[in-house]
Amino acid sequence: MNDFEGLSALVTGGASGIGRATADLLAERGARVAVLDLDPSGVDKPLFAHRADVSDDASVRAAVEAAVADLGGLDILINNAGIGAQGTVEDNDDTEWHRVWDVNVVGMVRTARAALPHLRASSHAAIVNTCSVAATAGLPQRALYSATKGAVLSLTLAMAADHLREGVRVNCVNPGTADTPWIGRLLDAAPDPAAERAALEARQPTGRLVSAAEVAAAIAYLASPLAGATTGTSLAVDGGMQGL
């Protein structure tokens, strides 16, 4: 399927997990793709790689401009970079709240701000934000992380309204627990990673984790010209978690 032929995409957090699966899928389907990541060292052709920290505005602006120069324009922004946080409101201090908020929420704002002037010039402009089931599920021990993803959901709706008439669609995906290096690191930190993985899988309605490829496929749909009538939506890829 070459439905992204002639289109250019930028994927933040595109060096690992969901972002990497998305960058590879869009490239396979004909897009020119650039990755923006803290550590893009493992990213190679046909992807363009740019090192940037989404919590640093100057670094984001420089990387977006460099990516647009490589790609020859920009049609699609996948706002995916994000980090985790565990605990209740009593466990994370103000410094931690600001640090995670700055990456997960303001990071998406910074990248969108830098990308929008280029996206407006496209006739197939789309932004897809990586949200989470945590935005609406009321997960225990995830107060800070859930609040950031709740903000991403609201931001998606507000941006969809603001940029509709400019021809820029804005949607988000809400993954459940997805089998990425992020989850691998969490499991590796447990006393018995295999037992922890089995317990995590048993908590999923489907008895298994979501794959990065399944989330990437949903992101690609929302970014594709075939989703041209879809804006301001969230697409759950959570193994049924929200419905059960």
Ligand code: NAD
């Ligand atoms: P991951 O850790 O495998 O990949 C995240 C990538 O983002 C990494 O390459 C990392 O270097 C990059 N990154 C982190 N901070 C950055 C920063 N400040 N600037 C630039 N790049 C940065 O994680 P993943 O599981 O693929 O998660 C990707 C997104 O999916 C995140 O927004 C996360 O909140 C969301 N998500 C993940 C899950 C899950 O279970 N894995 C579930 C729901 C939502």
